[in-house]
Amino acid sequence: MNMDLMPVLEYFEREKEIPRERLLSVVQETILSAAKKAVGPARQLRVEIHPKTGDIRAFARLIVVQRVVSKHDQISLAEAQRIKPDVQIGEELEVEVTPANFGRIAAQLAKQHILQNIRRIEKEIMYAEFKDRVGDIVSGTVRRFERSDVILDLGKCQAVLPNKERVPTEEYQIGDHIRAYVKRVELGPQGPEIILSRSDERFVMKLFEYEVSEIRDHTVEIKGIAREPGFRTKLAVHSRDEKVDPVGACVGLRGQRVKNIVRELNNERVDIIRWSPDIRVFVSNALAPAKIKSIEVDEARKRVKVITTEDQLSLAIGKRGQNARLTAKLTGWEVDIEAEVTVVKGFEEKVAEAVEALAAIPGITREQADVLVHHGLTRLEDLLQAEESDLQEIPELADQAAAILEAARAEAQRRTIPLGQDALPKQS
CATH class of the missing domain: 3.30.300.20 (K homology (KH) domain)
Structure with a gap:
């Protein structure tokens, strides 16, 4: 029985929370290496450590032969029959080959190996635990800073929040408790590294x-x-x-x-937005609360042109273009936002339009319409309110006044515009 090894295993199992099975596995690797030196090149050599007592034994699988030629690979039939009475020649038999005092020597080697490699063992356990936690959120306490990186204590291990994964508006102090996203777990030369993010x-x-x-x-x-x-x-x-x-x-x-x-x-x-398969609806939802006048879609180039009123333009674009940028990123489409163009008509253009409107009335020529407009009678309604004497005062239209008003009344009836008493020309 070897009791020297057990206190070491119990300490690391209790204090470091390293499973005994993991410790025994590491110890076995060391002892197997020692056994190969002590026993020699025995065939299929293995070592066994009792999990409770710490007893260490070495075994080899030897071939049963009539006469032994290689003691590292073979066992005589007579010796084999003392272990297994019905054994046959050519059969493989597992035989204990533990050297004298091997347990004490092996235990010392195992303890040294554990002490020398405990940090590596802890990191391997940490990697095994966290490699499947990528994508989870963990909580930790800020322990220190390495340049601009934040080192967090997660309890059993430490993790790093790199500067590029930090939120630019956040500042941390030692002792702060924060949550972060496990972005990746890397197995580097110094062991596993847990990389966290709050900006992802x-x-x-x-x-x-x-x-x-x-x-x-x-x-x-x-x-x-x-x-x-x-x-x-x-x-x-x-x-x-x-x-x-x-x-x-x-x-x-x-x-x-x-x-x-x-x-x-x-x-x-x-901003929480209702998704839609219709890109017009989706973009409109994403730009809310800005009100959209219209959206033009270029399917081939995956581009949308958004038209808003002048007062909604800055709201749609957002501060420093943020609303438009996030909308483009969210939808996967390029988004162009423009204000609706309001055409302000000049005086000459308005006069020309009024002349065209009056000249379109049957019975009124373009020349007559031009004279009427330049004397303030720009609409059909103006003619219906005028009296014949009003038109007779215009030299160019004096003898045409009655015909012009008759044409205006006919047009009004055609358009079904009701005429009031005041719309009729007064009788002289």
């Missing part, structure tokens, strides 16, 4: 998954996300159940669900 878009998606039960059970699906960390996030959601409002589910009762997420993101703005 998937961090926000995972927060919604934790907070919104409809996302966890796949009733509500996140169709897309676009984020500028620390400032604004747009999240497109879709419901597979017509009875479930995807936006309402994410917002929660009195907005509590999204408030919890915004609090975790240190008041980063979060």
Whole structure:
């Protein structure tokens, strides 16, 4: 029995939380190497450590022969029969080949090996534990800073929040408790490294998954996300159940669900948008609350041209173009936003249009229309309100006044414009 090894195994199992099976596996590797030196090149040599007593024994699989030629590979029939009476020549038999005092020597080697490699063992265990946690959110305490990187204590191990994975608007102090997204676990020359992120878009998606039960059970699906960390996030959601409002589910009762997420993101703005397969509807939803006049779609170039009124342009584009950028990233389409062009007509253009309108009335020539407009009678309604004497005062139209007014009344009847008493020319 070897009791020297057991206190070492118990210490590391208790204090370092390293499973005994893992420790025994490491010890066996060391002892096997020692056994090969002590026993020699025995065939299929293996060592066995009793998990409770710490007894160490070595075994080899030897071939039963009538006469031994190689003691490392063979065992005589007579000796083999003392172990297994019915053994036959040519059969393989596992035989204990533990050298004298081997257990004590091997235990010393094993203890040294464990002490020398405990950090490596801890890192291997850490890697095994965290390699399947990529994509999860973990909590940790800020322990120190290495340049601009933040080192977090996760309890059993440490992780790094690189500067490029930090949110630019956030500052941390030693002792702060923060949550982060496990972006990747790398097995480097110094052992495994757990790389965390708070700026990754998937961090926000995972927060919604934790907070919104409809996302966890796949009733509500996140169709897309676009984020500028620390400032604004747009999240497109879709419901597979017509009875479930995807936006309402994410917002929660009195907005509590999204408030919890915004609090975790240190008041980063979060827009929850209803996804649509119609790009016009999707873009319009993404640009809300800006009001859109029209959207032109270029399918071939995956480009949309959004037209808004002048007062809605800055709202649609957003501060420093942020709303437009996030909309483009969220939809996967290039988004051009322009204000509606309002054409202000000049005086001459208005006069020409008025002349054309009056000249279109049967019975009124372009020359007559031009004279009428330049004397302030620009519309049919103006002619219907005029008296014959008013037109007779215009030298160019004096003898044409009655005919012009008759043409105007006929046109009014054709357009079914009701005429009041004051619209009729007075009788002289």
